Amino acid sequence: MTQAFTQTAFSNAPATPQLPTLPTGWPIGSYASYEEAQRAVDHLADNDFPVADVTIVGVEPMLVERVAGKLSWGRVLGSAAMSGAWFGLFVGLLLSMFSTGAGLLPILIGLVAGVAFSMVFAAVSYGATRGRRDFVSHSQLVARRYDVLSQPRTAERGRELLANLAARSALNS
Numbered sequence: 001m002t003q004a005f006t007q008t009a010f011s012n013a014p015a016t017p018q019l020p021t022l023p024t025g026w027p028i029g030s031y032a033s034y035e036e037a038q039r040a041v042d043h044l045a046d047n048d049f050p051v052a053d054v055t056i057v058g059v060e061p062m063l064v065e066r067v068a069g070k071l072s073w074g075r076v077l078g079s080a081a082m083s084g085a086w087f088g089l090f091v092g093l094l095l096s097m098f099s100t101g102a103g104l105l106p107i108l109i110g111l112v113a114g115v116a117f118s119m120v121f122a123a124v125s126y127g128a129t130r131g132r133r134d135f136v137s138h139s140q141l142v143a144r145r146y147d148v149l150s151q152p153r154t155a156e157r158g159r160e161l162l163a164n165l166a167a168r169s170a171l172n173s
Contacts, residue, residue, distance in 0.1 A: 026155040084116070
């Protein structure tokens with residue numbers, strides 16, 4: 001028989017399952033943003049609620065890609081030169097530590113080599129796309145809503161605490 005939870009040497013509590021599993025528990029609150037759900041769990045913790053019984057579940061996940069700007073040869077090569085300069089400077093400093101009496105030459109060689117190699121690799125990489133993706137973007141996984149679940153043994157108390165939080169927030173608005 002395989003155990004879904006394993007014991008650790010330092011704790012009597014079951015460890016988190018290693019394989020993806022569906023969340024368990026009863027809904028005690030639902031929020032439009034992760035920040036609101038986090039605030040709700042923080043409120044539970046502040047009121048000595050056993051938050052180990054709580055799970056925040058993002059419902060209807062979406063992958064959102066936000067475009068940050070247009071790519072150009074100048075931007076690609078400039079960015080590559082900057083990152084290559086930092087790496088080259090680091091390598092040059094390491095070389096200078098082991099080269100007695102060489103002065104600044106190892107640092108200069110590392111800097112120039114870092115910039116050159118980085119720009120060559122960036123140019124080859126950007127050129128290979130042939131203009132199919134001429135923009136920079138950042139991806140983020142978000143959900144339409146965030147449900148806060150609690151194990152059945154503590155769900156009713158959790159609902160009461162979150163109802164009090166909602167009432168207090170409504171009065172302050």
